[in-house]
Amino acid sequence: MMLDDLPPLREVLAEHGLMAKKSFGQHFLLDLNITRKIARLAQVGDGDTVIEVGPGPGGLTRALLETGARVIVVEKDERFRPLLDELAALAPNLTLVLGDALAVDEKALAGGPAHLVSNLPYNVGTPLLIKWLTGPWTPASLTLMFQKEVADRIVARPDSSAYGRLAVIAQATCQAQLVMDVPARAFTPPPKVDSAVVRLTPRADRPAPPRLDALQKLTAAAFGQRRKMLRASLKALGGEELILAAGLDPQVRAEVVDVDGFLRLADAWLARR
Template identity: 70%
Template sequence: MDLDHLPPLRDVLDAHDLAAKKSFGQHFLFDLNITRKIARLADVHAGDHVIEVGPGPGGLTRALLETGAQVTAVEKDPRFLRLLEELSQAAGGALTVHLDDALTADETALAAGRPTAIVSNLPYNVGTPLLIKWLTGPFTPRSLTLMFQKEVAERIVAAPGSDAYGRLAVIAQATAQARLVMEVSPRAFTPPPKVTSAVVHLVPHATRLDQALLDSLQTLTAAAFGQRRKMLRSSLKQLGGDTICEKAGIDPSRRAETLDVEEFLNLARAR
């Protein structure tokens, strides 16, 4: 059997007696029109290397393999290993499966020196910490094309002054170009989630921020947005308050949601 003659995913799940686990935040995406569109939005082509987190039954995996990409899948749920191994055989070995927790997986080792895109329909319960890990950790992907709850996706791309603007927007936009590129109805999933989903495409900036600056930015944004209605002199009091605002050339009476990304970087440099 090859990729062109695989049975429908629903039939595969029934054959393996598999269902989504709520504890893993699993919502399966069976619509190949949608998964193929995600692969196109990820700009994945033959010979590219892709890391996919949480492939489950392999709906998005199939679409990625159809492009001719080499796919490394990181799956926490051992129930799917046999199914994914069958998919790997159908793809002529283009799929490699690792039983691991993506929160602790070593992407540098998985990439093995290859430029690597990360493409994933992320489990809702770990989407944000995984994004922070990939944007601020030691491994820098070529790009990230990720499915989130729409509310989270909007927070990633939010502009200063908007209700959605916060710590996640600052960190994402300080480290990458981020665009919301697609919305997905709950009806596309099995089981359907209670919320609309959205795909965000991120391309890390060519020049990576110094790790000390990244760490400082994370500390600052956590404090500033932890008390977002307070003036910076109050919310950042434990970090220097008036002093670091003065060094960064920022009025300490301003509130966190009014600062743009570059101003937050200036504050991080001032610490």
């Protein structure tokens, strides 16, 4: 299926009288050059299954369908059902699921390995990412658009202002790379901030569930009081004894501890239990 055979998205939106809903954090990406580039960055094609969250009018969906991949879209806003049904009638490789992505069982949806490719709604981007990084289902890859500030936090390095809990969890579970900047003017309506696409590839040495649970507890405590030394912020979880067991200095702050350091903390905490 070629996008050129379909009416322009602006015409489709006008025909259906649809506008972005602020309460859903919607900003439509209608530029086909950008959506096609995201599809290329996702490295998907024939034989692949892709899950897209928040397709809206289907701008990125069209580009993903062009790759030949099987595309499953999860949309919470029922206003877009007629548009997506029309697209599904032309594309047998498209499946529409109406529902909340935070509550969806991706493993059951995909029925096997699947890639995540989405321009995520701003208001649920981070909770969805945490779900996919720490939940029971592991995607084959994630190519996701976030607000630029959130994207920077995902790929941040230690001892930088953006480095925090999100960076540690993302980088402990995946190889994370910022692959594309997208200016606000590319969206309809334009948001107040720029966006960026992050590509995440699950690590072969992804932490086992108990280790990942420990990592989440420790990073929540450490970065919840990021201006305090570790011996203070982790006092309730083992304090100085725990920190020394992980080979770290109790007087440093969380923002200077790298991902391996937090994984050692998780191992030390599990060993104490």
